Amino acid sequence: MTNESAENTDSLQSLVQLKDHNIALLFSNYLQSLDIPAKLQVSQEQGYVIFCPQDKLNQAKVEFEAFIKQPYADKYQQAAWERGETVTLNSDDFSLLKSFKENFLAHAGFITLVVFSLCWLVFLGSELGWAQQLFNTLQFYPQLSLDAFIADPLRLIGPAFFHFSWLHIVFNTMWWWQLGGSIENTLGKATLVNLLLISAIVSNLGQYLVSGANFGGLSGVVYALVGFVWWFGYLAPERGLSLSKPLVGFLLFWLVLGFVDLLPVNVANTAHLLGLLSGCFLALFTVKVLGISAKK
Secondary structure, X not given: OOOEOOOOOOOOEEEEEEOOHHXXXXXXXXXXXXXXXOEEEEEOOOEEEEEEOHHHHHHHHHHHHHHHHXXXXXXXXXXXXXXXXXXXXXXXXXXXXXXXXXXXXXXOOHHHHHHHHHHHHHHHHHHHHXXXXXXXXXXXOOOOOHHHHHHOHHHHXXXXXXXXXXXXXXXXXXXXXXXXXXXXXXXXHHHHHHHXXXXXXXXXXXXXHHHOOOOOOOHHHHHHHHHHHHHHHHHOHHHOOOOOHHHHHHHHHHHHHHHOOOOOOOOOHHHHHHHHHHHHHHHHHHHHOOOHHHOO
């Protein structure tokens, strides 16, 4: 007996109408696992309609309210397995916004999300009129000295969180989410934190020595993530952390364009290069010295 039935539903009450077949089938299976004799019927006008007996209607409504809040829960898929029907929920089964939110959060770990959020909070604050105050707070030391470092050590990494335009922050935070999330999920929070701190300090210090303190952005760290994933994937391919050769080629080409001054914006080229090199070195250190690749 299948879950979709053309049997007479005159003795049953309509419970809910759904547009998506997989969601309707999943919930119908779950109701039947609770001994609620639900029936699923296709209607050209209404989509997929689930019916159940009058005396079970209130219970079924309560179950539906819980189901629609968390349709990915294991117990609903388990009910489908027990009835011999595998149901896979596709991205089309939910709104684009909800699907994007779930995928975004699933890929990014805690550290990835904290840094992503901090960059955007600083940027939105600067767009709302506090740009100069925020830049002065996060700017690298106008005059680097031991006393300045002791007084405000966070300025070593501060410039990484300040961005100057929408294109600047979208590009940087997109790559941070993609690469940082992959690193955090594969190798853990400590590896990503070390990458962030070391690459931010190295790239910021190098850029300061070349051009002074008027710079900002996460791109030095992003290039460190590129270098790390690139070399880690080469040295420890069994961990599944890698970048495709065309993508690496594109990012390296973008780096070269900055140095030959062919880009329409001012680019912190030294920060990019030092970030890339620090990421490559940290990948080599992680695999060859720490032996992280052997850990599962």
